[in-house]
Amino acid sequence: MKSLKIAFVVGVFPAISETFIVNQIGALKEQGHQVKIFCTREVNKPPVINPLVTKYKLLKLSTEFTPNGFLKKGKGFLGKFKILLKSSGTKAFFPLLKTFKYLTSGNIDRTNQQFFKVYFKYYLVVHRFDVVHVHFADNAVHLLEQLKRFNGKLVVTFHGYDAHNYPMDFFKELHGLNHINYTVNTNYIKQKVIQLGFPENKIQVLPVGLDTSLFKPECKSKKDSFIILFVGRLIPLKAPLLAIKIVEQLIEITDKKITFYIVGEGDSFFECKTYIEQNSLTEYIHLLGSKSQVEVKKLMDSSDVFLFPGIVDDRGHCEGQGLVIQEAQAMQVPVIVSDVGGMKEGVLDGITGYVLPTKDIKAFVDKLLFLKNNSERRKEMGENGRAFVVKNYDSRFLSEKLVHIYQ
Structure with missing residues (x-):
């Protein structure tokens, strides 16, 4: 099986109540796939850490995926040049190259802002991911610019929160991206997503799972209660x-x-x-x-x-x-x-x-x-x-x- 380069997009990572995401990433890594985690809000360091987060060093694979996050990690000229070289052969190359025109007027700050604004939009293209998997469809809506530019496999997973909390109009632009496949964890959520205007033939039921080698009983002792x-x-x-x-x-x-x-x-x-x-x-x-x-x-x-x-x-x-x-x-x-x-x-x-x-x-x-x-x-x-x-x-x-x- 070919090893896939997969971008996982989440809100906060790791979230105590979302162990299913950690389980899914862990299982993919066990299969030999490369996974990078992108957080649309923050990389979290909760007081209680899932053992799989430690086992697979998932915090080291996580990064803040926001415009401000990119600017905070601003690179010097050499760093930007390396990114430009990496984008060679992709549709990101010329948009990135155009941002260097501000250097002719000596406007370094403007160059930085424009470069990283474009880099943020084309990041998934520049780094040549095979798959982008977005958990919670509201995160997909917030990253429409990135998803529109990405030509690889796109998967968006609806959970209960996003299927319940947003009206159909919120997902209007997402409806227009025909290269997305959707997964839901139950038939109940599937019906909710269909009601939100998504085509049934694009939706597959895939429950969230667990590591049954971890969740297995020990010898139960007798109790009075x-x-x-x-x-x-x-x-x-x-x-x-x-x-x-x-x-x-x-x-x-x-x-x-x-x-x-x-x-x-x-x-x-x-x-x-x-x-x-x-x-x-x-x-x-x-x-x-x-x-x-x-x-x-x-x-x-x-x-x-x-x-x-x-x-x-x-x-x-x-x-x-x-x-x-x-x-x-x-x-x-x-x-x-x-x-x-x-x-x-x-x-x-x-x-x-x-x-x-x-x-x-x-x-x-x-x-x-x-x-x-x-x-x-x-x-x-x-x-x-x-x-x-x-x-x-x-x-x-x-x-x-x-x-x-x-x-």
Whole structure:
């Protein structure tokens, strides 16, 4: 297989909530492809670093991709001349060469500004990337000048955020670029993107995946308590408060040997904290804040059920895929989710977990109680879940499909 030179365009990198991008880049590098990461906002240095970021030295492969970022890294005459030579044989050569005309009047600052303005527009051409892959379609809109000039393979991936937050008119100019292929993580998001005016024949469903060799269970030890886990940003569409109310009702009808761990930060954190305290649930329900991937894996390894009762929020937004649902299944943890958005596409109802009507607290409580009282069923569902995820969501398998799209 030919090694491809791939430009990944993202907003902020690395983002704690976007481990799927790191997984995808890691899998491509394992296949021998060259990857460079371009950030339309900033290169981030979060307190919690994904192990794959360190393993593949991804921060060293990341650069700020903005006009100001280019000017801040301004090179002297020799540096500009090297860039000009590199552009030889591409359509960037003459536009770059023309900027040197300002030197005849001794206007060095004007030369710098014009040179790097043109260089920014033609960067992807100058450096001869085989593929440009843009994550989140709003980033593609912000880089229309670059994408219009690029003649190689172009892929834009829609996620839940961009498919929900922008009207059709926002993508008007993107519609005009006929050489772009689009990927989405679920059929739910595909329908959203079609509604935004993109042609169905240009859209392929490619879920975001995970490293199933990393997310694999260790030997589970016996526990006195039935452990339920929620992992995700604490925002309305992920319904952390609803999850608390579900577990509260379960506690009321059982022997109280229940522990509920909630991992994540977000706008709903203090609402959840207040509810837990006011309803005397601190003995059972624990807000843990953000955790590293390693810590999340350990929590999954000790959990009996993963609970994710997402809803459609007041803006009409809901979960596009929810990779954490596949992570839990890879760890052989049965999952219980609601039937909104794309979550249900990543669960085999009744086989790897349960897909239940949204906001139906009784239905969620009944299934939790059933699994609490049936350890053998939990074990069976867990084993089914891992087999399902290994077959359909492993990063290496999905990376091969992605490279096929690139080619």
